[in-house]
Amino acid sequence: MKALVLTAHPNLSKSRINRAWFDALSEAADVTTRDLTAIGGGEMRFDVEAEQALLLAHDRIVFQFPFYWYSAPPVMKAWMDQVLNYGFAYGPGGDQLKGREFLILVSTGGPEHSYHAGGYNNFTMAEFLKPFQQTANLAGMTYLRPFVAHGMAV
Template sequence: MNILVLTAHPDLASSSINRKWFDALSNMAGVTARDLMAVGGPEMNFDSAVEQAHLQKADRVVLQFPFYWYSSPPVLKAWLDQVLLVGFAYGPGGNQLIGKELMLAISTGGPAESYQVGAFNNFSMPELLTPFQQTALLTGMTYLPPFVLHSAMSRDQTRLNASVPALISYVTDPQLDPSANRISDLLVRRTHQSPG
């Protein structure tokens, strides 16, 4: 399986978790990881032909980013706007992404329990991520359950470090069930399952 990781962070050097994820994924066989700010530069200009060629080679596309205002940092939006063009991703003849998988890998500042009705962020992660899900649907991609690390600004380095192998095994898992469209905060689940 060829995996393409597109990392969207305004400043990976100052990142506490997305940098670790990007570095780890960059060193994996079968994974091509691209730092979109490094590729597009401060103007966020992308060569659509180059980006589309990367997509064509991929079986699974992973969009990796910190959650900013309930969405992605702007470089990912710039990339989507410039690369998922009519005739390539949608519209007449736009069939190049059909059958590929799309996965999100996201870090949030807010804790898991804040993402529900009546709590601080009011909406669940699957609800807030529906624009990405619909982008997958429109382009014929299979939308996989996202990997979400909540409370990513915590100083608990053990927990942050544990997210790296958890992310790698998730991203490279060929058996993910697209119908299980739920939040896959593996770390939270593990914490709940193993008291002490």
């Protein structure tokens, strides 16, 4: 099992939990880590063919990010918009990711108890992450249960 970890943090050098994850995962066997902010640069532009080739070379795709305004930082979305395109991830012939696993690794500032009906964040993480779940579904990937580290704000 080879895992591709796509890390979307605007400033990994100032991060605590996401940098710790990134550093630890970078040492792990059969794991490729990618700091999307460093790779995409200020304009968040990706080499689509290279990114797609990397996806095809791995069995499990991991989106790793800090939770920002109930979603991922913009570089994650920029990568998705450019790389998961028609004919590759969906549409005619767009079954290239079919059968791969998809995992979200996310840190939140809010505590676990806030992510429930009646808590100050009102909704569960499973609810907030549904656009990612459906992205995986559309691409034919197996959506694994997200790994969430709560209460990570300094």
